[in-house]
Amino acid sequence: MSNKMHIKLTVNGEEQEFLAEPRELLIHTLRERLDITGPHIGCETTHCGACTVTLNGKSVKSCTVFVAQANGADITTIEGIGDPDNLHALQTSFKEHHGLQCGFCTPGMITRAAKFLEENPNPTEEDVRFGMAGNLCRCTGYQNIVKAIFATADELNAAKEAAE
Ligand code: FES
Numbered sequence: 001m002s003n004k005m006h007i008k009l010t011v012n013g014e015e016q017e018f019l020a021e022p023r024e025l026l027i028h029t030l031r032e033r034l035d036i037t038g039p040h041i042g043c044e045t046t047h048c049g050a051c052t053v054t055l056n057g058k059s060v061k062s063c064t065v066f067v068a069q070a071n072g073a074d075i076t077t078i079e080g081i082g083d084p085d086n087l088h089a090l091q092t093s094f095k096e097h098h099g100l101q102c103g104f105c106t107p108g109m110i111t112r113a114a115k116f117l118e119e120n121p122n123p124t125e126e127d128v129r130f131g132m133a134g135n136l137c138r139c140t141g142y143q144n145i146v147k148a149i150f151a152t153a154d155e156l157n158a159a160k161e162a163a164e
């Protein structure tokens, strides 16, 4: 008897439906089953955050969730945050402030940063560093990531004020 489970997900606004074994990790579903390869795998111990996605409004490390646990969930990955023709302010800012080098941590970083700025639109530097502490980077030393997040906060707040 097959132990596959019937799974439904909404990923970046698209409904997905498939059969999966209970042991399938969400990061593998995204990368291997759905070809959404922005989220990366940088560890086997839930430290690095390269696999970060937004699941039902929370930042989640998708290497630490079985897809069966995510059944019915609404998921956003870096691919749903912006695209080359329509970059999110964070994506522009990471580019302008040199917040990435190899780019391997960047999808998780930006996905987390987007959620973090929703949680705290006016952060201090300590808030940013603490709020991003679940995401490791081997290249940047973090300083320019912090700058990029601050610049984005200013931009988003200015846009919000202008709209009011
Ligand atoms: S792959 Fe490192 S925390 Fe998920």
Ligand code: FES
Binding pocket: 099, 100, 101, 102, 103, 104, 105, 106, 136, 137, 138, 139, 140
């Ligand atoms: S840019 Fe290389 S790991 Fe962060």
